[in-house]
Amino acid sequence: MSSPGSPEVHSITGAGESLSQEQTGRTKRYLVSMTIRTACVLLAIVVPGWPRWVFLAGAVAIPYLAVVAANSGRSRRGSPPPAPVVATTRMLPAGPGVSDARP
Numbered sequence: 001m002s003s004p005g006s007p008e009v010h011s012i013t014g015a016g017e018s019l020s021q022e023q024t025g026r027t028k029r030y031l032v033s034m035t036i037r038t039a040c041v042l043l044a045i046v047v048p049g050w051p052r053w054v055f056l057a058g059a060v061a062i063p064y065l066a067v068v069a070a071n072s073g074r075s076r077r078g079s080p081p082p083a084p085v086v087a088t089t090r091m092l093p094a095g096p097g098v099s100d101a102r103p
Contacts, residue, residue, distance in 0.1 A: 007084065026070050033066035 016022075037059055044055035 030070040037062040
């Protein structure tokens with residue numbers, strides 16, 4: 001337990017995932033999206049009729065959505081930790097016979 005004047009100590013268990021783990025996850029999501037896009041392109045070539053237009057729309061829209069999702073910033077989980085407490089310093093009162101003039 002901390003004393004009333006001491007700063008609060010934060011636990012590491014509140015930290016988010018590391019940057020490398022987050023980038024790996026984004027890369028996997030992007031590759032899955034591009035695999036689905038490739039399937040849409042191939043199906044648009046093979047499938048006749050109105051489904052061809054659905055697959056073409058998917059082939060056009062998926063790259064945009066995949067790039068936006070891959071480039072999105074890091075997600076924040078929970079609330080951010082409070083700002084650190086900065087200790088302030090106070091000047092002691094001047095003793096007798098000390099002037100405020102500086103040399």
